[in-house]
Amino acid sequence: MDRKHAEHEALEAERNARTTRDGVLTEDDILRLPRLTRDFCSVRALELAPRLLGTILVRRTPEGLTAGKIIEVEAYEGPEDRACHAFGGRRTRRNEVMYGPPGGAYVYFTYGMHWMLNVVAAPEGVPHAVLIRSLDPIAGIELMAKRRRGALPYAEGPGRLCQALSITGADNGTGLAEERRAKGERAMKDRAMSAAGSQGAPGAGYDMFIAKPPEGMDSPPPYIVTKRVGVGNSGEAKHYPWRFVVTGTGPSKMKVDYPE
Numbered sequence: 001m002d003r004k005h006a007e008h009e010a011l012e013a014e015r016n017a018r019t020t021r022d023g024v025l026t027e028d029d030i031l032r033l034p035r036l037t038r039d040f041c042s043v044r045a046l047e048l049a050p051r052l053l054g055t056i057l058v059r060r061t062p063e064g065l066t067a068g069k070i071i072e073v074e075a076y077e078g079p080e081d082r083a084c085h086a087f088g089g090r091r092t093r094r095n096e097v098m099y100g101p102p103g104g105a106y107v108y109f110t111y112g113m114h115w116m117l118n119v120v121a122a123p124e125g126v127p128h129a130v131l132i133r134s135l136d137p138i139a140g141i142e143l144m145a146k147r148r149r150g151a152l153p154y155a156e157g158p159g160r161l162c163q164a165l166s167i168t169g170a171d172n173g174t175g176l177a178e179e180r181r182a183k184g185e186r187a188m189k190d191r192a193m194s195a196a197g198s199q200g201a202p203g204a205g206y207d208m209f210i211a212k213p214p215e216g217m218d219s220p221p222p223y224i225v226t227k228r229v230g231v232g233n234s235g236e237a238k239h240y241p242w243r244f245v246v247t248g249t250g251p252s253k254m255k256v257d258y259p260e
Helices: 003-022 027-032 045-052 141-147 158-165 185-198 235-239
Strands: 056-061 064-077 105-110 114-121 128-139 207-211 223-226 243-246
Touching (some): 027 056, 045 114, 128 141, 128 158
Antiparallel strands (some): 056 064, 056 207, 223 243
């Protein structure tokens, strides 16, 4: 057994043990989970970031559904944060979504090769966002593996995450959180979207949202706080302890530091 296969077997064994312990979530279970609201996201990024840990990022495409628990995030607060795209009140076509309603998806391309997914935070007009850096996959794992061509980990690191969930610039501005709806309204929308997708309508069958975990799996996870990754050129902001990682996960073992 080569190393790559052994790592895969160990990952599956750990996940199976956790699934047995926490209970199995089917696709229908996931689609019935209560979704985050804009009100939930309408707080500063530093407050929203740790609250997102343990929530579930869900992605639907015509290929199928993928989902994972959020286990690593970073807060960015413009205009005071030099590491933020909106530092100094900068407002461009690229970062315009940051100034929009809370709960929106801010997706951008970086290093000429990776998409990055952020959740817009704070009231509309205040450019805060939380970068979703890593997930613990809970659904659609075979589809993630296919998209990642078997390369592990599937969704640790923001670029891998977007590849595993097939998130691109076309998703920029998508509402990850919803406004409060009448009972049954979302179910009607879900059925309509599924029907449209099965008929091959343009753009149909695509959806992305963040849900609250089900009862019994909703205890806030313990987490550690560190400096953010890859912000070494942001002056004093490189030392801000604005990265939040669930304890005991792969990303929690990463050491982040910068020279004074």
